Amino acid sequence: MMGFTLNNFIESLKSGLSYLPVTAKLTFTAVVFGILFGLLIAVLRYYKVPVISKILTVFVTIYQGFPMMVALLIYNLLFSFYIGPIIQFFHLGIEVREANNIIVGYFALSLGAITSMSETLRGALNSVEKLQFEAGYSIGLTKFQTFTRIILPQIIPVAIPGLINNLVGIIKGTSFVMAIGILEVTNASLIPCFRTFSYVEGYLAAALIYWFFTLLIETLLSVVEKTQKQY
Amino acid sequence: MANLFSWERLWNIIPQLSPYLLITFQIVIIGLLFGTLLGILVAILLLNKIPILHQLLSVYISFMRGTSMLIQMMVIYYGLPLLLNNFGIDINGLDKLVFVEITFILNYGAFLGEEFRAAILAVPKEQTEAGYSIGLTWSQTFFRIILPQALLTALPAYGAEAVSCFHLTSIAFTLGVVDFLGRANTLGSASGHLLETYLYVAFVYIVISMLLRLGFYLLEKKFSFGREGVNN
Numbered sequence: 454m455m456g457f458t459l460n461n462f463i464e465s466l467k468s469g470l471s472y473l474p475v476t477a478k479l480t481f482t483a484v485v486f487g488i489l490f491g492l493l494i495a496v497l498r499y500y501k502v503p504v505i506s507k508i509l510t511v512f513v514t515i516y517q518g519f520p521m522m523v524a525l526l527i528y529n530l531l532f533s534f535y536i537g538p539i540i541q542f543f544h545l546g547i548e549v550r551e552a553n554n555i556i557v558g559y560f561a562l563s564l565g566a567i568t569s570m571s572e573t574l575r576g577a578l579n580s581v582e583k584l585q586f587e588a589g590y591s592i593g594l595t596k597f598q599t600f601t602r603i604i605l606p607q608i609i610p611v612a613i614p615g616l617i618n619n620l621v622g623i624i625k626g627t628s629f630v631m632a633i634g635i636l637e638v639t640n641a642s643l644i645p646c647f648r649t650f651s652y653v654e655g656y657l658a659a660a661l662i663y664w665f666f667t668l669l670i671e672t673l674l675s676v677v678e679k680t681q682k683q684y
Numbered sequence: 685m686a687n688l689f690s691w692e693r694l695w696n697i698i699p700q701l702s703p704y705l706l707i708t709f710q711i712v713i714i715g716l717l718f719g720t721l722l723g724i725l726v727a728i729l730l731l732n733k734i735p736i737l738h739q740l741l742s743v744y745i746s747f748m749r750g751t752s753m754l755i756q757m758m759v760i761y762y763g764l765p766l767l768l769n770n771f772g773i774d775i776n777g778l779d780k781l782v783f784v785e786i787t788f789i790l791n792y793g794a795f796l797g798e799e800f801r802a803a804i805l806a807v808p809k810e811q812t813e814a815g816y817s818i819g820l821t822w823s824q825t826f827f828r829i830i831l832p833q834a835l836l837t838a839l840p841a842y843g844a845e846a847v848s849c850f851h852l853t854s855i856a857f858t859l860g861v862v863d864f865l866g867r868a869n870t871l872g873s874a875s876g877h878l879l880e881t882y883l884y885v886a887f888v889y890i891v892i893s894m895l896l897r898l899g900f901y902l903l904e905k906k907f908s909f910g911r912e913g914v915n916n
Contacts, residue, residue, distance in 0.1 A: 456766055518847075518893030519886060522854035523865065527882045534688060534879075625752035632754075632858050639755060653762035660751045660759055667750035 457657075461649050465658035469642030473662070475555075476638045479627045482559050484620060487566030488574075494567065495574035496600070516568045521561065521629050528557045529633040558630035558637075566623050573615035577608040610681055617674045621667050628663065638662055694880040697871060701884060704867040707781070708853045711863065714785045716849055719792025724831070726797025727804055741797075748794035754855045757787040761859055781863075784856045788849065795845055796838075803838035804830060836907055843900030847893050854889070864888070 494513065498506045536552045539545075581604055589599030631639040642662070643655040730741055748756065761783040765775050807830050815825030835842075857866035868885045872878035 456769075457763075514894070515890055518851075518890035518897075520851035520854040520889050522857075523882065523886050523889055526865075527879075527886060530878050530882060621750075625750075628752040628754050629855070632855075651762075653759065653766060656755055656758040656762060660747070660755045663752065663755065664747060664750040668746065671750075 456651075457653055458649075458651070461645060461651060462654040462658055464645040465642045465655040466661065468644045469638045469655075469658050469662050472636060472638050472641035475636065475641075476624075476627050479555075479558055479562055479630065479637065480620075480624050483562035483566040483623050483626075486563040487570040487619065487623070488616070490567045491570030492574050494571035495578055498571075498575055499578045513568050513571060516564070517572075521565055521626055522632060524565070525557065525561045525629060525633050528561050529554055532557045554633060555630075555635050557633060558627075558635050562623060562626055562630070565626060566619065569619050569622065570616060573619055574608065574612055576615065577612035578604070580611050581607050613677060613681075614674060617670060617677075621670055624663065624667055624670070628659065689879055689883075690877075693875070693877050694884060697881050697884055700871060701864065701867055701881060704862065705864045705888065707861070707863040708850075708856075708865075711781070711784055711788060711853045711856060712846075712850050715788025715792055716846060718785075718789040719796055719849075722789060722793030723796030723800050726793055727800035728826070730797065730801045731804060745794040745798055748791050749798075753787060753791050753852050754858065756791060757784060757855060757859060760787050760790070780859050780861050781856075784859060784861055788852070792845065792849060796842070799838050799841045799845070800834060803834040803841075806837050807833045839900070839904050839907065843897065843904070846900065847896050850893060850896060851889065 494509050498509055498513075500506070532554050540547060540552065585603055585607065586599055589603045590596075594602065627637060628639045630637060634640070639656075639659040642659040643652065646652045646655040726741060726745070729737060761780070764783065764786070765778075768775055811829055811833065812825055815829045820828070853863060854865050856863050857869055860866070862870065865885055868881040869878075872881035
């Protein structure tokens with residue numbers, strides 16, 4: 454086994470950074486879906502909408518017990534089974550081998566983000582006093598108006614720390630998609646290592662990249678929390 | 685396509701796969717047990733604010749929180765032998781499972797250390813003063829009065845960490861460790877029918893996570909001694 458060399462490390466760092474857009478897209482998509490559908494699930498469960506809220510509760514409870522890695526492996530397997538027929542059915546005109554399984558990464562990360570963020574948002578919703586709803590209704594606002602104009606603005610500051618924690622979790626989770634062969638920061642950092650057979654530089658480079666961005670986000674969070682304390 | 689899933693194959697896989705759950709449990713138990721001990725040590729060292737050591741611990745915790753355990757495991761697996769080689773220690777022949785366990789201990793030492801620190805700080809100062817006033821030494825006061833109360837405060841967070849620890853064992857297969865998921869991969873690849881094995885793995889992970897959460901919930905209820913919880 455070869456030792457650590459700075460040159461290889463820098464090579465890995467460059468290679469990893471060049472795939473930053475892929476990881477950023479994975480993270481961004483998961484966060485957008487996570488907030489939109491997470492909020493929808495949280496609201497449906499909060500208002501106890503018949504049947505749907507029960508189904509969502511069961512789904513979220515079960516999905517929280519589902520490790521991301523196992524989810525990725527199962528979705529990837531289903532992808533490899535069904536991509537051929539799907540291409541044929543829609544006459545997409547691409548080779549099965551060319552089909553990119555990054556969609557599996559998008560799907561698994563988004564679903565994970567939706568469940569974890571829905572729990573954060575539900576917790577924030579529960580922190581709003583019942584009086585706030587009554588006040589809204591008493592001045593003649595509809596349920597929807599009360600929610601969007603009175604409740605939602607109040608839950609945002611409460612939910613931000615939790616959502617940022619979810620975001621850090623999602624960023625870290627993007628490295629898991631390396632296991633199904635998607636070329637993102639982690640796998641890209643390893644490209645130079647396949648030549649040298651020394652992998653420690655690649656993983657260290659990937660670690661450094663993730664560490665930088667999670668630190669950046671945590672610093673942002675502490676700034677947000679400080680400004681919030683002023684109110 | 686019609687051959688994607690069969691119940692018969694699923695039943696066949698269960699007795700072959702289930703014993704390997706013990707390896708997964710081993711990772712969780714060793715990781716959490718030594719992780720907890722390390723976490724308590726980290727919390728004590730953090731609270732005493734020893735110069736240099738305090739900064740080093742902050743960097744250690746920040747790294748563990750800021751990177752995924754998958755990458756940490758790989759860094760430890762490839763890096764630790766190189767590091768120890770400099771001191772003339774050769775660990776190249778070591779079982780891969782040991783590297784996984786080292787990763788879990790270091791990771792949970794950091795996460796739990798942070799949580800224990802917060803929980804210790806949440807114990808009122810008067811408790812320490814009360815301990816000193818009846819002539820207890822620092823260590824007697826800490827281990828007999830402060831720590832038991834702090835661990836109780838940390839229990840909900842500890843439960844969440846235990847569940848996440850169990851989930852994260854699913855990364856061990858990437859190193860080639862033959863645990864529950866690792867064995868599922870080899871069995872499934874050998875027979876060409878991965879779906880049944882993966883679905884069984886998912887089922888077991890989900891059921892055990894739910895049992896763990898229920899267990900910690902009951903534990904919290906038992907130890908709250910009738911006090912009202914913060915969340916309810």
